Amino acid sequence: MSRTPTDLKYTASHEWIRREADGALTVGITDHAQDALGDLVFVELPEVGRTLAAGEACTVVESVKAASDVYAPVAGVVTAQNEAVKTSPELINQNAYDAWLFRLQPADKKASDALLDAAAYAKEIG
Amino acid sequence: MALSCLFSRTSRKNKGLTVLKKTALNLLHREASARMVDFGGWDMPVHYGSQIEEHHAVRRDAGMFDVSHMVVLDLKGDGARAFLRYALANDVEKLKTPGRALYSCLLRDDGHVLDDLIVYFIDESFFRIVVNAGTADKDVAWFEQLRDKHAPTLTLRRRDDLGILAVQGQSARDRVWQVLPEIKPATAGLNPFSAITVATFFIARTGYTGEDGFEIIAPHEAIVVLWQQLRAVGVRPCGLGARDTLRLEAGMNLYGQDMDETVSPLESGLAWTVDFKDASRNFVGKAALLAHPPARHLVGLLLLDSGGVLRAHQAVHTGHGDGEITSGTFSPTLTRAIALARVPDAVQEDDTVFVAVRDKQLKARVVKPPFAKQGKVLIDV
Numbered sequence A: 001m002s003r004t005p006t007d008l009k010y011t012a013s014h015e016w017i018r019r020e021a022d023g024a025l026t027v028g029i030t031d032h033a034q035d036a037l038g039d040l041v042f043v044e045l046p047e048v049g050r051t052l053a054a055g056e057a058c059t060v061v062e063s064v065k066a067a068s069d070v071y072a073p074v075a076g077v078v079t080a081q082n083e084a085v086k087t088s089p090e091l092i093n094q095n096a097y098d099a100w101l102f103r104l105q106p107a108d109k110k111a112s113d114a115l116l117d118a119a120a121y122a123k124e125i126g
Numbered sequence B: 001m002a003l004s005c006l007f008s009r010t011s012r013k014n015k016g017l018t019v020l021k022k023t024a025l026n027l028l029h030r031e032a033s034a035r036m037v038d039f040g041g042w043d044m045p046v047h048y049g050s051q052i053e054e055h056h057a058v059r060r061d062a063g064m065f066d067v068s069h070m071v072v073l074d075l076k077g078d079g080a081r082a083f084l085r086y087a088l089a090n091d092v093e094k095l096k097t098p099g100r101a102l103y104s105c106l107l108r109d110d111g112h113v114l115d116d117l118i119v120y121f122i123d124e125s126f127f128r129i130v131v132n133a134g135t136a137d138k139d140v141a142w143f144e145q146l147r148d149k150h151a152p153t154l155t156l157r158r159r160d161d162l163g164i165l166a167v168q169g170q171s172a173r174d175r176v177w178q179v180l181p182e183i184k185p186a187t188a189g190l191n192p193f194s195a196i197t198v199a200t201f202f203i204a205r206t207g208y209t210g211e212d213g214f215e216i217i218a219p220h221e222a223i224v225v226l227w228q229q230l231r232a233v234g235v236r237p238c239g240l241g242a243r244d245t246l247r248l249e250a251g252m253n254l255y256g257q258d259m260d261e262t263v264s265p266l267e268s269g270l271a272w273t274v275d276f277k278d279a280s281r282n283f284v285g286k287a288a289l290l291a292h293p294p295a296r297h298l299v300g301l302l303l304l305d306s307g308g309v310l311r312a313h314q315a316v317h318t319g320h321g322d323g324e325i326t327s328g329t330f331s332p333t334l335t336r337a338i339a340l341a342r343v344p345d346a347v348q349e350d351d352t353v354f355v356a357v358r359d360k361q362l363k364a365r366v367v368k369p370p371f372a373k374q375g376k377v378l379i380d381v
Helices: A031-037 A083-087 A090-094 A118-124 B004-015 B026-031 B051-060 B080-087 B136-150 B172-179 B181-187 B220-232 B240-249 B286-291
Strands: A015-019 A025-029 A040-044 A057-063 A067-071 A076-081 A102-106 B035-039 B042-047 B063-066 B071-076 B101-107 B113-123 B126-131 B155-158 B162-168 B195-198 B201-204 B213-219 B296-303 B315-318 B321-331 B336-344 B352-357 B360-367
Touching: A040 A083, A040 A090, A083 A090, B026 B042, B026 B220, B042 B051, B042 B240, B051 B063, B051 B240, B063 B220, B063 B240, B071 B080, B071 B136, B080 B126, B080 B136, B113 B136, B136 B155, B162 B172, B162 B220, B172 B181, B172 B213, B172 B220, B181 B195, B181 B201, B213 B220, B240 B321, B240 B336, B296 B321, B296 B352, B315 B336, B336 B352
Parallel strands: none
Antiparallel strands: A015 A025, A025 A102, A040 A057, A057 A067, A076 A102, B035 B042, B063 B162, B071 B126, B071 B155, B101 B113, B113 B126, B162 B213, B195 B201, B201 B213, B296 B336, B296 B360, B315 B321, B315 B352, B321 B336, B352 B360
């Protein structure tokens, strides 16, 4: 069954979020999401410096069978993207919580508090 | 991210009154960690962990597919050949040796495609036909009304008592012989696109992957035993996902995507299967095909730009007008996006076209399928 680490936050739309020491948020897709998508073969990430609204579609991940949007969990500015997943999308299948997609400096430092915790997300995916 | 599109088909069915049909291998698929999907009303494995690894297993070694959802129809009686010469677009007159197989379209009167199928010549009063799962009811009704009108003494029996296992890859036949040594003498010399019956097994050297191998038709209980035996000797269970990427690399059409009741075989890359040679032969759809020469044709596309994966229904912009992708995927063998697309007739091999992928126009080259088969890449990449 899919893993849901307890030290991360989640969205109902299957993103995971880790708060870094400097207040930035690292964003990826959950193990449940990668499992549902199957073998990933293409990732398109938001440019560094792009301002995102909460819930804005900002990343495209494509598996052999389907394309999916990934949404910004909170509003903020993109500060980094993970080059490794662009060249090797399969890293997400191998470990979805290692293979982050992008980092975001949130507009509101407290915004991520409202995201789901592991138990709530686990309930969400039933 | 939006995963609803991936789940909705199954969950909607499960909540409703529709009960998915199951093949005899259903429990074994689940025990092998298959991800199951609703495939035209059948509960079928899409993959058992990694679609790409399953794909490579078939290109490099051996894999097996449960295709028991497909339907076997046995046509028997005097005049079976004459009836099929009229009912099918390809000419069964080509089938001279018992066991020989022929790929054909089943056409409507307007020349559009009802289904594609394989017909095996067993003897003059027995032809075996294998049709797609989703179209089987429609096909049976079509054959029956043709039969009632043109050859009422023929019988058409739907063999729901039989399952089908496709064992594909360069090692596939060896693995089958390893677990069924008693069939080796009869099948070692079997030519491609031929079949033979050995005890309860109907063994055909056919497939839908571009690799060597067998498609084995047998009673369900025999298929269950065979699947387990093959798995024990290292034949990898493969899902419908890998079956789709393998057939697309091999340049084979999928009914419902690359052709259906809105198009003719001549605009679907299937002109080679429509046999006009015998001018005295009439067949269903012939007059319509002759009256309406095709203005479009089916070509292969290789994506040159990065920026996404080619998918069905994406628009294709060419120097001669617009077209549309009918099947697209990421090719595990080429590690590039590939597609089949229906485009204006004037579009030629090596032309550059542009495919609309989200908000971008990505450059692609027109190529002649197959893209890959028998373990090898067959186009310039």
